[in-house]
Amino acid sequence: MMTRALEKDSADIELIPALPEQEPILANLLELYAHDFSEFLDLVLGSDGRFGYGDLPLYWREPNRRPFLVRVNGNWAGLVLLKRGSVMSGNETVWDMAEFFVIRGYRRRGIGTEVAHEVWRRFPGRWEVRVMQSNHAAYPFWEHAIAAFTGEAIPSVRVENAGNYWHLFSFESRRIP
Numbered sequence: 001m002m003t004r005a006l007e008k009d010s011a012d013i014e015l016i017p018a019l020p021e022q023e024p025i026l027a028n029l030l031e032l033y034a035h036d037f038s039e040f041l042d043l044v045l046g047s048d049g050r051f052g053y054g055d056l057p058l059y060w061r062e063p064n065r066r067p068f069l070v071r072v073n074g075n076w077a078g079l080v081l082l083k084r085g086s087v088m089s090g091n092e093t094v095w096d097m098a099e100f101f102v103i104r105g106y107r108r109r110g111i112g113t114e115v116a117h118e119v120w121r122r123f124p125g126r127w128e129v130r131v132m133q134s135n136h137a138a139y140p141f142w143e144h145a146i147a148a149f150t151g152e153a154i155p156s157v158r159v160e161n162a163g164n165y166w167h168l169f170s171f172e173s174r175r176i177p
């Protein structure tokens with residue numbers, strides 16, 4: 001899908017629609033994701049020793065949800081979960097980047113940026129990216145990835161939803177002719 005030069009080699013980065021039988025792989029990656037989030041969110045492990053992600057099965061049941069795996073040079077490296085419908089405004093045509101994750105060993109090599117751009121190319125239209133105010137590392141990442149994609153700096157707005165504060169980026173992904 002995409003080829004990107006890494007420090008020493010060249011990376012083959014794939015964004016793969018996840019099949020129902022790949023749900024356990026996504027569930028494992030979501031544990032790593034939740035562990036990262038537990039640094040700044042009050043997440044606790046269940047009695048089974050897992051954070052869990054209750055909505056995951058819905059990604060194969062509901063047509064407005066899309067699950068993806070990220071593979072780099074043949075190895076699992078992250079995930080993307082998309083939802084159609086704005087969490088903030090209720091606008092049903094907006095694409096929402098519900099979850100986005102690159103595992104630690106692959107970070108700061110441009111992989112997250114490449115994957116986000118591929119997602120926006122595949123799903124043209126109005127997009128919303130929400131970043132929790134407490135997720136300090138993700139904010140500069142999205143600022144950079146969105147500006148590189150749209151060609152302009154997109155300012156975020158601070159919004160509140162169910163008692164949580166977010167930075168919200170809204171922009172258009174145009175279909176490439």
Ligand SMILES: CC(C)(COP(=O)(O)OP(=O)(O)OC[C@H]1O[C@@H](n2cnc3c(N)ncnc32)[C@H](O)[C@@H]1OP(=O)(O)O)[C@@H](O)C(=O)NCCC(=O)NCCS
Pocket residue numbers: 033036099100101102103106107108109110111112113114130131132135136137138140141142144145
């Ligand atoms: C946020 C995340 C997806 C970034 O992935 P990545 O592959 O490391 O991102 P990139 O290498 O494409 O980063 C591109 C640029 O974004 C900025 N950036 C990325 N991570 C950053 C960080 N931790 N701190 C500050 N800036 C950062 C930098 O400008 C970076 O360019 P540089 O490395 O040349 O300085 C990854 O750190 C992650 O999965 N974090 C945990 C989950 C998460 O927070 N997801 C987002 C939910 S809203």
